[in-house]
Amino acid sequence: EIVMTQSPATLSVSPGERATFSCRASQSVSSNLAWYQHKPGQAPRLLIFGASTRAAGVPARFSGSGSGTEFTLTISSLQSEDFAVYYCQQYSEWRMYTFGQGTKLEIE
């Protein structure tokens, strides 16, 4: 099983500033990496797939990078609606999709 490790567990950032999330895979997942945003009581939302491709309707302030085992999600200028929990997921290993533990983005 590929273990996904996210850091930090909590990120405190002020609106208008940049937020950077890290995700590390225990072995290479190539570019088969997705990022999701999850707000309490709502459906998780796909933000990024293929490590760097924004899903339909996702604002340009969200960007993803990386390949292999190291990945980053960046929100360039935080808006109030961006405060949520962010998860990475590898979908490289068939029948063993795995997720990170999540990073909670909170208002500083």
Add this chain to the structure above:
Amino acid sequence: QLQLQESGPGLVKPSETLSLTCSVSGDSISSGTHYWGWLRQPPGKGLEWFGSIYYSGVTYYNPSLESRVTISVDRSKNQLSLKLKSLTAADTAVFFCARHLPGVNPFDAWGPGTLVIVSS
């Protein structure tokens, strides 16, 4: 507009079998364009994928959960279902249904989830 909505009992007893349903609107499971899956998130923990099903009934499961899980589809109702047997307190979680394209692809649509508590 695509919507997925999970429903279930909320509270179940240990050793019993959990049955959940996911109702899909805005897309047809029978279209065959996507797989439909189940995931869960225990309190304070990460997401865990159970398995996915195609409209034809072809399923594939997470090997670590396969012995306790059955996923099925009712095309007439545009629903998918999850059965999880031999419940323990460790199965307490928010359960989600989600959709993904065939092959290795992410989940591009999710339901809001339903909380299931396993307790006597």
